[in-house]
Amino acid sequence: MLELYGARFSSRLLLGTARYPSPDILRRAVEASGAEIVTVSLRRESARARTGQGFWELIEKLGRRVLPNTAGCNTVKEAVATAHMARELFGTNWIKLEVIANDETLQPDLFGLVEAAGILSAEGFEVLPYTTEDLSAAERLVAAGCRVLMPWASPIGSARGLINRTALKSLRDLFPGIPLIVDAGIGAPSHAAEAMELGYDAVLLNTAVAQAGDPVAMAKAFAMAVEAGRLAFEAGVLEPRDIAVASTPASGTPFKIDHAS
Amino acid sequence: MQVLVNGEAVATDAGTLNELCVSLGYADAKVATAVNGAFVAAGDRTATLLRPADKVEIVAPRQGG
Numbered sequence: 001m002l003e004l005y006g007a008r009f010s011s012r013l014l015l016g017t018a019r020y021p022s023p024d025i026l027r028r029a030v031e032a033s034g035a036e037i038v039t040v041s042l043r044r045e046s047a048r049a050r051t052g053q054g055f056w057e058l059i060e061k062l063g064r065r066v067l068p069n070t071a072g073c074n075t076v077k078e079a080v081a082t083a084h085m086a087r088e089l090f091g092t093n094w095i096k097l098e099v100i101a102n103d104e105t106l107q108p109d110l111f112g113l114v115e116a117a118g119i120l121s122a123e124g125f126e127v128l129p130y131t132t133e134d135l136s137a138a139e140r141l142v143a144a145g146c147r148v149l150m151p152w153a154s155p156i157g158s159a160r161g162l163i164n165r166t167a168l169k170s171l172r173d174l175f176p177g178i179p180l181i182v183d184a185g186i187g188a189p190s191h192a193a194e195a196m197e198l199g200y201d202a203v204l205l206n207t208a209v210a211q212a213g214d215p216v217a218m219a220k221a222f223a224m225a226v227e228a229g230r231l232a233f234e235a236g237v238l239e240p241r242d243i244a245v246a247s248t249p250a251s252g253t254p255f256k257i258d259h260a261s
Numbered sequence: 262m263q264v265l266v267n268g269e270a271v272a273t274d275a276g277t278l279n280e281l282c283v284s285l286g287y288a289d290a291k292v293a294t295a296v297n298g299a300f301v302a303a304g305d306r307t308a309t310l311l312r313p314a315d316k317v318e319i320v321a322p323r324q325g326g
Contacts, residue, residue: 016324016325016326017324017325017326018324018325018326019324019326020324026324039325039326040322040323040324040325041322041323041324041325041326042293042320042321042322042323042325043320043321043323044267044268044318044319044320045267045287045290045292045319045320045321046267047285047286047287047290047319048286050290050321051321051323052290052291052292052320052321052322052323053290053291053321055321055322055323055324056291056321056322059322068325069325069326071325071326077298078298081295081298081299081300084293084300084302085293085294085295085300085318085320086293088293088300088302088303089291089292089293089320089321089322090322156326157326184326206326207326
């Protein structure tokens with residue numbers, strides 16, 4: 001079971017709700033994914049269009065736990081105010097904390113992230129920070145009160161997968177007691193499986209499903225990959241080696257001198 | 262007076278944030294608010310007085326990753 005801030009989940013896939021071709025495809029993709037947690041945001045509401053009201057009805061019908069984000073925030077002040085608005089709007093202490101340093105790479109501002117995480121944790125939020133694979137940032141975030149870390153695999157929406165696999169593995173090794181969720185940059189189910197094989201607790205993705213040719217089928221594919229990767233991790237993945245090791249027994253090979261006897 | 266609501270100039274007679282929300286048609290909407298960058302809880306909107314050029318944000322749930 002995946003445990004995040006005391007809440008337990010059987011699915012290890014968290015799914016974003018943005019960029020789907022239609023609300024109906026979003027609904028079917030969430031169902032196909034088996035995700036028990038979906039991410040949402042908050043945006044300026046027009047009193048005339050009331051876009052958010054209809055979206056909220058859809059989300060409520062899905063019956064999943066919502067994880068609101070602070071996407072688009074560039075400063076600590078913006079992120080903290082957005083978190084407070086999200087807490088009231090969605091009725092949850094959970095916040096996917098994003099403080100964005102650079103609008104080209106959407107790289108987290110780790111300094112602002114640590115500061116905002118400290119403020120929000122002290123105010124009773126349960127912070128899930130969108131961070132990089134940086135080890136010292138991870139230490140600071142845990143010291144600031146975070147009990148979950150969400151390092152990127154690669155930049156948001158880039159579909160490049162785990163571009164710094166070694167560092168992600170180090171992070172896993174150094175924080176055995178902290179649930180780690182790979183968030184952002186996952187493009188294919190194989191990327192998700194790779195993260196899970198490394199021992200990551202869960203994967204959070206959005207674009208790879210929402211922008212797939214068939215988002216519903218892709219949601220199912222990711223669900224299977226995450227499950228396969230987790231099972232492989234629990235089973236113990238073989239370490240790579242530099243030389244060949246025959247799998248067929250050498251003993252008894254015809255036409256050979258049998259050294260074993 | 263004039264205030265900024267979600268980045269757009271709005272002329273209003275509203276004295277409080279709650280009056281502003283009602284006059285603009287948000288009375289029954291699922292929204293959260295901030296004034297001048299600081300969160301204002303729903304229960305505090307009635308007591309939150311508005312001043313000219315205040316920057317008001319009125320937000321609602323939306324798709325997110």
